[in-house]
């Protein structure tokens with residue numbers, strides 16, 4: 001079981017728990033504002049953009065080259081940017097805090 | 103070669119030079135063929151604009167047959183954003199459960215019907231019908247309107263041989279003019295009325311602006327959806343195991359939709375006009391000349407996609423650009439994805455196999471390249487379980 005926290009652009013804090021699936025799906029299923037997941041999680045739409053809070057980066061690891069290429073052209077990209085459809089829920093993510101980019 | 107195969111005519115040029123060339127009514131286009139270049143240039147709207155003369159970014163150019171600016175498609179930021187904000191929520195309605203239920207009824211009715219027939223011609227008897235009926239949901243207009251759109255046939259925006267025909271386009275333009283006048287006289291809950299009532303910076307949209315949005319909604323969502331559906335039928339006919347796969351793994355339907363859309367790339371390319379002298383992948387592009395963003399080639403880029411010419415239904419990383427990229431990414435994508443999703447699910451539930459009787463391919467002539475984009479006609483027989 002991993003606890004995952006989203007902070008939306010309205011500064012709303014949403015704490016969710018899950019054991020499997022992608023972080024994007026978790027956010028969409030719970031109506032987290034700013035995460036649309038248009039492409040269903042295949043890394044094609046960039047509507048699942050989050051910034052990992054710096055102190056949690058060790059939990060998420062880094063983006064693949066394909067993901068980086070997508071992010072590179074996104075507005076307000078930062079070195080902490082991730083497409084959260086590419087983050088699989090696991091114990092390793094427990095406690096992670098994600099700032100929704102949109 | 104399987105009937106359903108859609109080959110990649112761009113491979114050699116994409117690897118060797120990254121560019122192609124296309125003549126078109128004295129306004130040639132440099133075609134960008136690599137995923138990275140396509141994305142970068144789609145992103146760079148300052149240098150590669152959409153807001154040129156109406157019709158110019160379309161290939162073949164529609165400059166001589168159309169004066170109305172299509173909105174938000176032929177508008178650049180920052181104005182683009184204002185228009186897009188007006189319609190974004192409306193075009194997300196396909197995510198509502200009630201919408202999906204109605205769409206499911208539309209799809210199931212058509213599949214039930216084709217299952218009772220001996221042979222059907224997919225383009226006219228299935229794809230055009232489904233596309234038109236589904237569009238009544240997106241516009242929130244009476245279901246019966248679809249009968250008129252179906253009666254126009256598939257060639258309302260292009261005549262035989264895909265050269266452009268102004269008279270045929272006029273059928274649509276006159277129809278939309280009349281519908282706008284109706285909505286002015288008696289506002290309802292349809293997209294026409296919603297647009298007529300909306301404002302940007304306190305100013306109501308003009309009739310011409312409303313027309314620009316409506317033309318685009320009709321034109322952008324017609325051949326693209328029809329080709330996606332027809333190509334899917336051909337694919338499932340050649341690959342009955344894939345029907346079984348989706349039946350057994352419904353959770354992969356979304357990924358399968360993305361992969362089929364990547365493979366089919368129903369919109370081959372879209373143009374842009376350079377606003378300054380510039381260079382793309384080592385090719386000089388002069389100000390006021392056209393480039394094209396070739397989505398279909400980018401979607402087979404071997405440096406990004408493993409086995410790019412294979413349909414891998416559970417492809418996990420699939421950064422395709424079939425719905426465009428960046429500013430102008432497809433507004434109808436939510437609707438198109440729902441149609442495809444429900445279509446695949448319905449086929450998986452009701453259809454055991456499909457036999458192809460006869461296929462006439464629709465080949466686009468793109469200067470250096472010839473690309474199959476779908477079928478002029480596809481005659482098949484559906485079998486139930």
Ligand code: HEM
Pocket residue numbers: 144152173174175176186240318319320322323324326327330363367368369372373397423424425426427429430431432433434435437438
């Ligand atoms: C499988 C089906 C479809 C495909 C492959 C497709 C593809 C595309 C592509 C590649 C673009 C980007 C054009 C550019 O960058 O200049 C686009 C834009 C657009 N599409 Fe689609 N489309 C599809 C279905 C639809 C449908 C059903 C509608 C509406 C009924 C629609 C409406 C639009 C609109 C309004 C835009 C312009 C958005 C803007 O400029 O902001 N499309 N589409």
Ligand code: FES
Pocket residue numbers: 024036037038039040041042043044045046047048083084085086
């Ligand atoms: S959901 Fe589309 S890129 Fe993540």
